[in-house]
Amino acid sequence: MGSVYDDVEVGLGSPGRIRILRIMVKRPGECFTKYALERLTGLKPVDVRRDLRVLVGLGWVKENPYNPRTYEANMDNEVVKIIADFFRKLPGV
Numbered sequence: 001m002g003s004v005y006d007d008v009e010v011g012l013g014s015p016g017r018i019r020i021l022r023i024m025v026k027r028p029g030e031c032f033t034k035y036a037l038e039r040l041t042g043l044k045p046v047d048v049r050r051d052l053r054v055l056v057g058l059g060w061v062k063e064n065p066y067n068p069r070t071y072e073a074n075m076d077n078e079v080v081k082i083i084a085d086f087f088r089k090l091p092g093v
Contacts, residue, residue, distance in 0.1 A: 007079065010054060017055060019041040021055070022087055028075050028084070033070055035068075052071055060077055061074055
């Protein structure tokens with residue numbers, strides 16, 4: 001991880017990561033399987049896996065060690081809080 005600006009650039013650098021974050025921050029505390037995220041975002045399985053790897057690496061998403069693994073927004077992360085606030089302020093979201 002680099003500076004917070006580098007992290008934001010990486011974290012928001014793909015439409016898929018933005019879709020995943022948008023779904024997760026709209027439903028904080030809810031856990032999602034990869035399959036659920038595929039259905040909710042319309043992304044391909046390979047894209048969901050790749051994007052989750054990046055988001056977990058940044059600490060923006062928590063990976064829970066269940067079988068199957070589940071994922072949730074890390075609402076303790078300051079950047080995620082700011083992103084969630086940004087999404088809430090967008091019209092029609």
